[in-house]
Structure formats: C-alpha cells, structure tokens
Amino acid sequence: MTAALFFDFVIVCLNSVMATLLDIGVSAAINILSAFAFLLAFAILRLQPFNDRVYFPKWYLKGLRSSPSSNGAFVRKFVNLDYTSYLKILAWIPAALQMPESELIEHAGLDSAVYLRIYLLGLKIFVPIAFLGFAILVPVNYTNNTLESMKVEYSDVDKLSISNIPKGSDRFWTHLVMAYAFTFWTCYVLLKEYEKVAQMRLHFLASEGRRPDQFTVLVRNVPPDPDESISELVEHFFLVNHPDHYLTHQIVYDANKLSKVVKKKKNMKNWLDFYQLRHERNPSKRPIRKTGFLGLCGEKVDAIDYYTSEIAKLSKEEVEERDRLNGQNSIIPAAFVSFRTRWGAAVCAQTQQTRNPTIWLAEWAPEPRDVYWNNLAVPFVHLTIRRLIIAVALFFLIFFFMIPIAFVQSLANIEGIEKAVPFLKPLIERKSMKLIKSFIQGFLPGIALKIFLILLPTILMLMSKFEGFVALSILERKSASKYYLFLLVNVFLGNIITGTAFQQLNTFIHQSVNDFPRIIGVAIPMKASFFITFVMVDGWAGVAGEILRLKPLIIYHLRNFFLVKTEKDREEAMEPGSFDFGSSEPQLQLYFLLGLAYAVVTPFLLPYILIFFGLAYVVFRHQVINVYNQEYESAAAFWPDVHGRIICALIISQVLLLGLLSTKEAANSTPFLIALPILTIWFNKFCKSRYESAFKKYPLQEAMMKDTLERIKEPNLDLKNFLLSAYINPVFKEMDEDDSASCFDKDGDFENILVPTKRSSRRNTPVPSKYNDSASPSLSDIGREQQL
C-alpha cells in the first residue's frame, strides 16, 4: 500500500529505477516522442473542417466563425485536402503567442489572461534560478568525489546534486548563498507579479462597462418578521439605513427542485431526439428500450412513446413546481439589493448592518453567471457547523484515504473473495480461471485507486458546496485549496518518504520536531530522478494531451451523429470547456513546489520544469484563444491563493534545506538559514496588507469616479430598468425559451409571483416611503403598474 501506487501510471516508467543520465535521456526521448505524437495528431486533426467546432469553439461562440460553407465538394466539408496547410503544422504556436495581452483580456476575460500568467511566472522564477544553478551549483557539486569515495551505488544525477559534497565542507556556504539568492529572486518576482495582477484587476474593474454586480449587494440571513414579508422587510431596512442610496432589490426563490426537474426534462429530451433520429434513419423499426436501471433491464417499451410520456410527466411536475413558487414559503431569506450608485453598493458591502453580525449579512453580489443559487439559504449557525464537519472530513480524507480503497482492493482480491464466499472456492480454483484470476488481481486494485483519483476533484467540490459558499468562483478556489493540501501530503511528501500519509503521520508523531525536516530533507536528493520522470510523464505528456482534446473530440462526433438535428443543436454539442481552477491550479503548484525544493539540492531538475512551463504556456494560450469559454468572470480573484501557495512552497523548500544541511554537519552555515523562513513569512504578510485588499474590497474613490463619469455621460440613465431582471434564477429565465411549461401569464402576473402584493401590515414601516414616485421598491410595483 505504498503511496507510489498513487502514480501507478508513473510506475511503468519507473520499473527500471531511473538512476543514470542515460536512463533519464531514454525516458525523456520516449516522453518527448509521445508528446510530439500528440502534437502532431493535433496539428493534423485541427485542420480538418469536421473537427472545426472541437478545436475552435470559442470563435463559434463569439459568432466570428460559422460552419464550413456547404459549397464545394462534399469531401471538402470533412477533410482538408489543401496539402500546403499540412506543411505548416507548427503554425498554431506563433498564432497562439501573437495576440497581445490586452486583446486577450477582451477576448477571453481577465481570469484566463491572469491564469496564463501563472505559467509565465514559472518561467520568470525558474529561468534565472536554473541559470545560476547550472553556472554555480553544478560545478561546485560535480568537482567532488564524495560519492565515489563512499563506494555506494550512485547515479550521475546524484553526482550533480548536493549529495556529492562531503560532510562538514565549507562548500555548503555556496548553497546557503544560493538559497538566499533564490528566495530573494522568487519574492521579488512574486511582489512584482502581485502588483501587476492587482493593477490589472483594478484596471479591468475600472474599464469594464456597467454591470449589475457593480450596483448590487447580496444580503443573506434576513431575519424573519411576523408582520412583513421578506421583500417588504428588505425594502424597509435599506430605505431606513441607506436612505440616499437604496434603489431596488430582487428576492430569491428556493428553486432547487425546479432546477432538478428542468434538468431531468432536458436529459429526457436528448434521449427522445436520439431515438427519433434513429427512427428517421431506419423508419421500418421502432426503437425500443428497457425501463430498468440504465436501460439494461426491465420491461421493453417503445422508446419514443416512453420518452414522450416521461417528458409530459415532467412538464406537469414543472408546472406544479412553478405554481408552488407562487407561495410565500418558497422565498429564501436572502435578497439581491441594488443601489443607485456604485459608491452606495461599495459602502453596504464593506460595512456591518446591524448589532447582530449573523443577520443581514451583506457582501458583494457575485456576477449573475457566478451565483451558486443552491447555497443562498443556509443560515449562519449551519455555516459554522458545516465548516467544522468539512475540516474534520478533509483531515481524514487526506490522511486516511487509502483505508476504504484498500478495503475495496481487498474485496477485488481473489483470496479475499474466497474467504468471504467460501462456496465459490472450487469454481475459482479451476485451472481455466487462473488467467482471469491473475488479471483481476493485477488490474482491479489499480482501478479502485484510479476511480478515486478521478472522482477526487468532484468530491472536494461537493465538500466545498456543502460548506455553503455562494459563488462558483469561490467554490473553485476552496476546492483548489483542498486539492493542493491533498497533493502536497500524498504526492510530494508521500513520494519522498514512501508510505501512506497515515503511516507518515504515525512516524512523525513519534519523531522530534527537529527531525521532521531532517527526514524529508535527507530523502529529497534521492528522489530527484523519480520527480524528473514525473515531470515528463505528468507534465509534458499531460499538456500535449490537453491540446489534443481527445475526450471532447469523441463526444462531439458522437453527439453530432446521434443528436444533432438543427444548427442550434450543433452549437450545444460543442464542449468548449474551461480552465478547471479547482483541479488544474493545484497540479500546477506542484511544479512550483518541485522546482523550489530542488533548486538548491538538485538543479538538474530545473530544465525539465522550465520545458513544462514553456510548453504549457503555449498550449494553454492556444486553448484560451481558440477553445475555452469561461463560465464566469471573477476578475482574477484567485491570485491571492496562487501567491500564497507559492510562498508556502518556498517556505517548505527552505525548511527542507535546513533539515538536509543539518545532517551534513555544516554547523557554520546552517544557523544562517533560519532567517529565511521568517523573512519569507514576513514578506507574505507585507504582500497581504499591501495588495490583498485589491481582491477583496472595492475602494470608494474608484466607485465615486465611475459614478461621476457615468452621471456626466448618461444623465438620464434608467438604472432600475437595467437591474430589473439581472439577478433572476436562470431557471426562471429559461421559461421564455420554454414553450410548454410556463405558468406565468405574459401580462404582468409574473411580477405578481415574484413579490406577492399582500401588504396587510404597515405597522412596522419605520419611515413613510418617500421614494414611491422616483424609485418603486420592488418588481411587484412594476407588475401592478403594468396591470393598471
């Protein structure tokens, strides 16, 4: 049950433990070849018109590209016969690099542009470090013969590493000075980058057009009031406490069930389309399907009839559900409150509203696409309890994840099955079963782990959702933090000291504090060749595989064949995808960690990391320009997390070096290393206080500037109308496109449903609503006006 199982795909390459430069060269050649194979396949496939929507979906979504014209030969529509284009198979690389950053931001949003800067940051940090490492550390290390004199088995990689320096040598001063140089360089680059990204974010926020979230604050935990509806309560509260700034608000419905029904219906429709298409192509035979689990068992029925009736059922359910939303009970004690000015919204989002800090919780509204509607209703006490539960669960997930997997694996073990179900014994021990047995034993244990690892980001996302965050961008960031912890413990530490995290934990509890970094520090140089292979397999090949987009390619063609009837269907069949921040950023951070940890110890690892960052930068820039379509825009709100994790990697690397040197009896130099982590922690604090607020707060000066400009440019702006339907749950918006199931009449009843007009009690109204003429407080009034 070693943690090396974690990279069972790496193990193949590791069977002959990479020890010499030649071995690494061979491995590198294999990986470079496979990466090139991927790139070549991509270069050819992207030129075929019938793959156009797989490799250029972004342009389709932007409306700048349309399906290949139906003129010309039929074959031309599917295969590119222009031989000259094949000669330029690497043409996509300069194309990907050409677009300037400002245009990129406009094209794909700030999130993507800043995400690409992480790769660039990797290059900025590691190019000078690699240069210094090879210019100074490699000669210093190589011109010893400690390893030879020790007569132990050693590899050529080790000869270039710190292992080749004799104990107590004065040469360790070089490594000490280099550790300081690397730290200062990394901090300098990080500082510049934080400054640049903060400035980009502020510029982006300042230059973007009018958007509903600039004026809107999300208010949660509205306390219940016996005399007033939630809508009235919100209106009165903000009329009293923000009298000059409050404009309007939008209440929130508990539409979770409705969303589910709508989603299910959509799925059923897809199947209906599939069978109808099949029927059209082969009219002689009505398609049939089974009603049971996944259509594998149960009664056979006519598929078209079955799905038609299922859809009718769901439509009815949908109507009922929408009817239910008429009632008061389905209103959530939360609201999107909009203000007349950005200044008013900035004030409300940054201040505390009432004595009790657990009610009337105001925070910036995420942009409408970014809202995670299911979590808006979670009360405050639940939030704190849920976070405790998730913290404990995460600890167990990280340190004990092998236990359930080992259990599943032991079930898959034939001897285990024999013990559990003894009467199968004779059957299993038949000679003909030998082959199957060995197959199961060799294959299944790995599968269980692999399934877990594939599911892991989803599990972490579910945990984050359970914690009750209200925006998709926050959910992604929180999942990323959890995933990083998992990778740090189980991949980095887990591979350095072989053994599961649980075993490590046990070891460490029984070791002295001083020994923590020492044990790991000593193990670090020995694992250099393993991590070099890891960078090549996981990094290089992974990036090359990303650009090939094998999964979307297959899915698109399947859908195109089975489901697509109209151009709109074809549009929906595209899966442009996006940066999956929750799982890709932590993996990326692993390379920063490896680079920093090995920078002083084994500089030979750095070029591999440089190639990874360079390759990944080009590939992902291409993807951002041509493929990805971000679901939401958080204006690079993730940067503090990225910065923090690189700082974390830096501190880990310093502590490990401290541990390593303390075993090398370099008593003169080691104590000078202690200042490094302290300075790094302080640097992090400084950066936090200096730049973090740009990502959390919205300065009043900026808000005022934009408000003033807008007032001059558009003095007669009807802001209320602009905000009217910005924060309506998308499930209600789909209603318009949806013909069958709308329960809303077109002439104003819709608004009646959003805010019931029942207003029996005015007792608690604190001030007469002097805004009735200029700013009617809620949608209900518009509804009534329209009815009159």
Place this chain on the structure above:
Amino acid sequence: MTAALFFDFVIVCLNSVMATLLDIGVSAAINILSAFAFLLAFAILRLQPFNDRVYFPKWYLKGLRSSPSSNGAFVRKFVNLDYTSYLKILAWIPAALQMPESELIEHAGLDSAVYLRIYLLGLKIFVPIAFLGFAILVPVNYTNNTLESMKVEYSDVDKLSISNIPKGSDRFWTHLVMAYAFTFWTCYVLLKEYEKVAQMRLHFLASEGRRPDQFTVLVRNVPPDPDESISELVEHFFLVNHPDHYLTHQIVYDANKLSKVVKKKKNMKNWLDFYQLRHERNPSKRPIRKTGFLGLCGEKVDAIDYYTSEIAKLSKEEVEERDRLNGQNSIIPAAFVSFRTRWGAAVCAQTQQTRNPTIWLAEWAPEPRDVYWNNLAVPFVHLTIRRLIIAVALFFLIFFFMIPIAFVQSLANIEGIEKAVPFLKPLIERKSMKLIKSFIQGFLPGIALKIFLILLPTILMLMSKFEGFVALSILERKSASKYYLFLLVNVFLGNIITGTAFQQLNTFIHQSVNDFPRIIGVAIPMKASFFITFVMVDGWAGVAGEILRLKPLIIYHLRNFFLVKTEKDREEAMEPGSFDFGSSEPQLQLYFLLGLAYAVVTPFLLPYILIFFGLAYVVFRHQVINVYNQEYESAAAFWPDVHGRIICALIISQVLLLGLLSTKEAANSTPFLIALPILTIWFNKFCKSRYESAFKKYPLQEAMMKDTLERIKEPNLDLKNFLLSAYINPVFKEMDEDDSASCFDKDGDFENILVPTKRSSRRNTPVPSKYNDSASPSLSDIGREQQL
C-alpha cells in the same frame, strides 16, 4: 539559574517544600493572617481624615467630596477619634458590593465595570467546577491506594489527585467525562459572558451622549502632493469621495518635542516649588543643590535661582518650538476627519478609500484622551518592518531573557569582579570584607532579576509603542498579549518543567511532538502544592496589598508635605491610579490557566483560586468605586482578548490532560479526548464570528438610529462648533492655562497657525467647494471669518 528564581519571593515559603496538607494548612494560615493584617491596616488607615485623598480620590475628582472641613479640633483633621467607626472595620465590603452595575458604569465607566466582570467570570466558571470536582473526582481519586502500594514518597495532596489512580484503570473514564463537563461549562459561561459584554458595550455606545469620536475618523498616511498642503488635500479628498457626509477635519502637528519641553518644565517647576516651600519654612538659609547628575555631584548653586533660570530657559525653548510649529514642515500626514453624521463616519471607518491600501488609511478615531500622539506619523512600510522586529525581539525576550540577567549577576559575583579587575583582589580578600562579600553574593543576583521583572511591563509597553499603535487602549492590549506569553512560558511552563525557557526550548526541539504534552502533563500533578502556595502568596497577599495602597499613601504624604501649596496642588498630589490592563490582566489570566489545568488533575487547588477571585472581586470593586480614575474609556474593547486567552488556557489544559492520560495507559478513554481541543477551537471561531464584530465595527443601523434621534431632538445643533477643538494635541490646550509661553494671540492668530492660509495653488482642486457657506473645511476659515 532556574526559572524558580523568577519567584524568589515565593521560594521563601517553599524552602520547606509544601508536601502535606498540614504544610499547606500552615502556609494558608500564614498567608491568611498576612492578608488580614493588610486588610486591618487598610480598615484603620482609611478612616483617618488625613488619608482621605489616598483612599477616596475618585470622589474628590468627581467633586463629590472635599477636604475635611477646617472646623472642629485640629487633631480631628488628621485622626479619626470616633471609636464607633472602628467597630465596623469590614463595613467597606458591603459598601463595595452595594452599588448596582448600571450605577457603577455611570460612576467609573464601562471599562472598569467589565474588568470587574472578569473576576466574577472566574467565580462563575470555577464554583460549579470545584463543586463537581470535590463531589466526584476527589472520592474517585482518594479511594485508591496506588501511591501507598508504589512505596514512593507522596503528599496528601497527591492522594486527592489523579496520581492516585492506578495505570490503565477504568476510573479514568470519570476524568474524561469531567473534562468534557468542565469544558462545556466553561464554554457555556464564556458564551453567555461574551454575549452580555457585547450587549453592554453596544448599549453603552448607544446610550452615551454626543462625543467627538462618534463623528470622527483618523486618517493616516495622507500621500504627499506637490501642489496642495495636507489640509487642502484632506479637504478635497473627502469632499470628492464622501460629498454628502464630510464636515470638517483637524490636522495634526508633530508636537513630540514640545511635549517633552513642557513636561521638563513642569518637573522643574515642581522642584522650584519644593525649594521655595523649604525656604519659606526656614527663611534663614537659602537652599542649595549640586548641578551634576541627580544633584549628587558638581558645582553647588542656589537652588531657587538655578531652577528659576532653568525654567526661563525652557520657556524660551517652548516659545521657539511653538513658533517652529507655525511652519508647514511640522504638519504630520495624518488628520482627524469629522463627518456630519455618525453614519458617514461609520462608513468611512469601515471602507477602503483608494486603490492603494497603504495610503489614506481610515480607522475609527480613538476618543481624544485615548490618542497616542507620538505614533500618528509612522508610515505604512515602517509599520510592517517594526512589527517584524518586535516579533523577533519578543521571541528572544521570552526565551533568552535570563542571559543578560545572568551576565549582570555574574558581574555582581565577587569572584567575577576579581577576575575582571585583578588588582582589586587583595582588597576584596581582606577579612573585614567577608561579610560584605557574602551579602553582595547573596543579595545582588536576586536584585538584578527583580529589577528586570519590575521593568518588564514598561519594556513591553515600549515595544508596543515602537510597533506604532495609535491609541493608549490598543497599546495596553498589545502589551497585555506580550506579557501573557511571557508569563505562560516562564511562569507556568517554566515552573512545571524546572529550567529556563531556553533550556526547555532546547529540550523540546529534541523531543517528539507527542512528548510535548506528555512531559508537561506528567509534571503537572507534582507541582500542585507549589502552585497552591503561589496562589496564596501572589494572589491573596497581592490583592490585600493592593487595597492598602502603600506606595500611593507614602507618595501622597511626601508630596503633601514638600510640594503642596494650594488646593489645586493637593488635587494633583493624589495618585488615584487605574487598572493597569497591560500587566494586571495577564497575571489574572494565570489563575484561569491554573484553575483549568488543575480542575481535572488536582481539584484540591480550586478552592484557593475561588478565594482569590472572590477576594479580588470585592477589593477591586472597592477600588473602582473609591479610588481608580481611568485615563480613557475604550468601552470594553479588551474583551475579545480576555475571552481568547481563557480559550487558550482551556486548550492548553486539554492538551496537557491528553498527555497525562496517555502515560497512564488509559488506552480506552484517551482517544476520546482528542475531540475536545477541536471542539474548543471551533467554539472560539464561532464566538469570534458571532460577537467580535461588536468590538471592532460600528453597525450602520445603530449609527442611523442615533443620527435620526439627534436630528429630531436638536434640529439646530452646531456640530462643527462642537467638534472644533476636540482633537487638538493636549499640549496646545495647556497653552491657555499657561501664562508665560503662549505664542498665540487671543484674537484668531491661533487658528492661523493651525492651518496656514497660504493657498497659492487651486489647480488640483477637483470640485468647486460648494460647502463654503454651510461647512467651512478647516479651522483656518474660522480664523479668517473671525478676523474679518
């Protein structure tokens, strides 16, 4: 050089190590007697009219009590001859307890009232715990004979403690359940108390009258501008960014030097008074003094002439300094900005003003008495660097404080002197010197440590001041945190595992993590009798000593005799003192820590702590009512710190119990203890999010409510006039009382100095100042208006 030296005053009592119940009984009797002696002395001294100003200064300051009438016999003025009053020597106790809390808050402020609640909190926590401990734990512990059977030396105290339970016994379940019960009870009481204090604070803030700090925000780090003065810059910035709310502002002068001169002059005047009074009493002889160090050496001069000329010199210097303050250069880039409404101030204090979070730093202004003027000018980058320096310095202070003291002590050592200055050797080794030698050797080492301990709170306060906090209340709170850390490491841990903190640190670094709590946990029960003595000597006797006020008593009578000429002088001779939060609260926290750590282990310690809390509550309530005069009012802003430290003590006690039980081979029960610290940390987080904001933020609803009420009550209030001179450095205010050195003419030039009227550049004025009529932006305008 053991840490036990720290309590060399305790060591006397410890010479016969307290081991048996009888010994503790004797010690208790001695301490109770000495405490009673103090109380008796107090009861008698307080009845003497000539001590009236020592024991009832608060009433004098309030103007509710005046010097004993000059009618009646001369003796009556000094000695109380009314025998009946001596019979009621304990009458002060009910008197101290009678005043209801609401009246107490009005009488002495919320800070004092809430500070008293800490003692009450101690009683609330420990009375039920002590009851449970004696009802359940003591019988469970006592009905074993482990200690007898082990044939080791043991004390009766140990027989009542957990040490008497055999290893692996199932009886440890009792302790486990009790640990849970004690934790839940403590958390429950803490929660209720936090709620109550938060509510008291909000009520206090809501019910107090109009105060300048409600409308004012302190803005620091105003960026330099080549075209505008700081005053203009502040005005324009707030007119633009808070147009509807900005009222006026007050710039700040760098008057640190002036304060020093004024202080020095005041001191000189005291000496002049002293010599004049001496001369009056003995007119035949002019008093003389020496000009050198402390008047001990140097030329002899006529003292009255000397001080008169010195004062004249200082007066000239003061005038020059005040003239210098006319210039632009002495203006600090900080300002007190006042708003029209509390709402406007609350908004400004809670929001970020500009893109750059290091300039225009806005925070609530402390109340005028609370401002620490010297730190207003520290720039942002300095602040972060200073905090780093202090963090490192504090670490060294806590763990290595014994090194410089040991050095001083070794100097005091005669052999050390002999080595350093060999030619003194024959002199020292003379027989007559033997006595002096042994005296120096026995006495001086202790003195060095004692001086350090007396100076420690002052050192910590200086460190806090260096960190750059801007309010006295914050300085006190930060010093308290540092002192608590010192006490925790050097008193609590230092006495449990004997050895200096540095030695401990060294031990711990070489121990496993698991062993940390184990080593301390095992040592805990053995030190119970030491801490019982500590509670009696430091706690009981200390509290009784506090009420006697020996130092103020002596100082008052000395001053009264040597300096007092007028009734005003007598007023100034009183030293009412106040709660010194920075040093007294951490000492108090030590008792919470002891109580919680020993609650499960040795419940026998609890009654001693209960008596301490009870006695201290009565004594300090008396002091608050009759003596103390708080310098400032922070509205109980310290409560989150108090709460946090009790939580910290709770977690320490849980971890130590975990360590102790793990050595007792109570394998069944120990794992169940792990949940306790996790739950406690979570509880702390919950409390923080639930109540802390009441101490950090000012809710908009509250502000709006007060604003509205005020507008109704006083529609024609001239707020600007009210705020006019609220935030002027007290050194300028003293000017009025000061006849000789005022450089300000009475007819308006004063304002000219505060804000120079030179306004050459209006180029950068962002908007025309439409407020000129209703709200002139600075004092300079008032000045000009008055001149017109």
